[in-house]
Structures are given as C-alpha cells and as structure tokens.
Amino acid sequence: MKKRKKQRGKKILRGILTFLILVLILYLLQRLLMPKYMDDVTEGGMVQEYYDEKKDHDVIFIGDCELYENISPAVLWEEYGINSYIRGSAQQLIWQSYYLLEETLSYEKPDVVVFNVLAMEFNEPQQEAYNRMTLDGMRWSGSKIGCILASMREDEDFIEYVFPLLRYHSRWSQLTEDDFRYFWEKEKVTYNGYYMRVDVRPAENVPEGRVLSDYTFGDNAYKYLDKMTKLCEESGVELVLVKAPSLHPYWYEEWDEQIRNYAEEHQLKYYNFLDVTEQIGLDYSTDTYDAGLHLNLSGAEKLSHYFGRILSEECGVESRRGEEPLEADWEVKLSEYHSEIERQLQEIERSGQ
Secondary structure, eight states: OHHHHHHHHHHHHHHHHHHHHHHHHHHHHHHHHSOOOSSSOGGGGSGGGGGGSOSOOSEEEEESHHHHTTOOHHHHHHHHOOOEEEEEOTTOOHHHHHHHHHHHHHHOOOSEEEEEGGGGGOOSOOOHHHHHHHHTTSOSSHHHHHHHHHHOOTTOOHHHHHSTHHHHTTGGGGOOHHHHHTSSOOOOOSBTTBOOOOOOOOOOSOOOOOOOSOOOOOHHHHHHHHHHHHHHHHHTOEEEEEEOOOSSSOOOHHHHHHHHHHHHHTTOEEEEGGGGHHHHTOOTTTSBSSTTSSBOHHHHHHHHHHHHHHHHHTSOOOOOTTOTTHHHHHHHHHHHHHHHHHHHHHHHHHHTO
16 A cells, blocks of 8 residues: 555656656747847847836836837936836837836836827737737736737737747747847847937938828727826826827827827827927937938937936926936946947948948
8 A cells, every 4th residue: 555655656746747847848948939139120129128127217218119219318317317217119009008007117106107109000909020029028917918918919819928939839940049149148238228229321202191091099099098197197107298209100290189189188298309300409311320210329319318308397307316326327327328339330330331
C-alpha cells in the first residue's frame, strides 16, 4: 500500500514537472517569436517603457504620433521644471487612449492630462498591426482587457492576445539577430515617450483634404471622449485637448468646430496649434522630417517651448526644479537626450545627407 502511494506520488510529481517544463518552453518560444520593435517599427516598443518610470509626473500626454513625435518632455523640464511623460503609440485610437489613461491613473495622479484629438476621426477598430503596437506592450489588468475588447476587429481572437504565441507562431522565417539580442531586455526607444528625429525633409506641395460625405465624428468616438472627460473629472485631473501642428493628415474646419463646441460644453481647454504656427515659430521647410506629417527635433522643441508656457501659466503646472531626486533623474535623462541628438547628427553627417 505504501509502495503504491509512493509510486502515485512520483507520477504526480513527474506530471507537475512535465507541465512546468512545457509552460517554460512555450513562454520562451513566445518571447523569441514576438516582435521586438527595436531597429524596425520602434513605435511598437513605446507603451511598455512607461512601467520602468517613477510614477510622479505632473503632465501625462495620451495619444498618437502627433504627440510622441511633436512634444519633447526634456524641453518642458529644462525650461519650465515640468515633469512629463508621453503614453503614445502608433495610430492610437481613442478607446486605446482611454484605457491607457485609466491604467495610468491607477499608478499616479498628474495635474494635467493632454489628449490629441486627431484620433476622433476613427469610429471603429482599424488594423491589427497597429492594435498590437499598443496592446502587446500593456501589462495585464482590467484596463488591458477592456482595451483589447474595444480594439479587436471581427477577424481577431481574444485568445491570441492572451497567448501571443498563437499569433506569432509562424514568425520563424522572419527571425533576425535582434530577436536573440533583445530576448530578455530591450533598449529604450524614447525619451520620456518622445521619439526623436533630427533629420529634415521640408513640407512641399502638401495636399488639401479630400471632400468628405459626412464630417461628423462617430458615436463611438464621442463615447470614449465622454468617458475620458468623466474619468479625469472624477480623478481631479484637468483634461486638455490639443491638435498638433501637423499638416497631414488634414484637419478639417468642421472637425475643429466640433471639438471647440465639445470643449466649451464641458469647460475644457482646447488648443489648435495649427492656428498659431507663426507664434510657435515653426518653419515647415526646416522643422519636419517627413514633409509635414510630424515635427523633427527642431520643431518639437519649438512647440514644447510654446506649450510649456501654456501648461505653466494657463494650466497652473508648477515648476519642480530643485526637487531631489527628481533633479538627479533628469540630469541622467538630459545627458542621454543630448547624446542621442549628437549621435543622430553624426550619423547624418556620415551618410552625407
């Protein structure tokens, strides 16, 4: 009898060990096969960088490339003592912005949240590739589950977000050296969420917007803007709406009027930076790296200087210069920021651009 119990115990133990080994193998395969977003499409690595940050920001930016390529938190700190972070991702849809904000407010309570309103043009889920660049980087929480359910297209499966190996199992033929190099740990691709580009490509022959059959933002987009407004109100956080000074995609007057009306109705501040490009000092022959879609470093620093004054004087965000260890943290970050500027300039010089 004792012998049978001992044998049964050994079988159970072997079964448990076999199961754990299988889980470990699947986990390692999943880490290997998931895109690393380092040297190619680095935007997919942005969302997860936030979790390594100290959660003590005065301003949180939520939105798409019109924020993470156009605002420099380094300038906001250097010139105004504002500690900020951009929770951005490529084609970040408004429901994704909402759930990222919900998650962020579970970690910290900033004074101001800034949302870029271009995302209002989308009322339904778009491309899975862009969904992945936001969702795969989020930590598991109720916010991530809600974000997945709101973002999935009809041809996507929730289980593939729970177990990404099911989605990426066929990536074997696409593996590169980076998949092994960044197997355990990735390098940072942003500077407090800012994606830096120092190169220049002037904006020339920018097309006018095409005529739309309906300029009204969709009900789903408004639903999540309402949820964002309510969440900030309940959390005691000021929500500020902005439209970045990007020339493309086109921003219609009809869209702008709807946002102005919404801001007035809900007593929110709204700043359309397309209306004040001269005051900002923007020159689209030198301040963009992709013909007006996004600002380069020069343009982002000009916009940050302009918006920093607004955050300080009109939104009441106070300077935190002199605080330790915040000063020490920013000393390191600024050193990395300026080193990256020099690295990119040297690379451009070597390439003869």
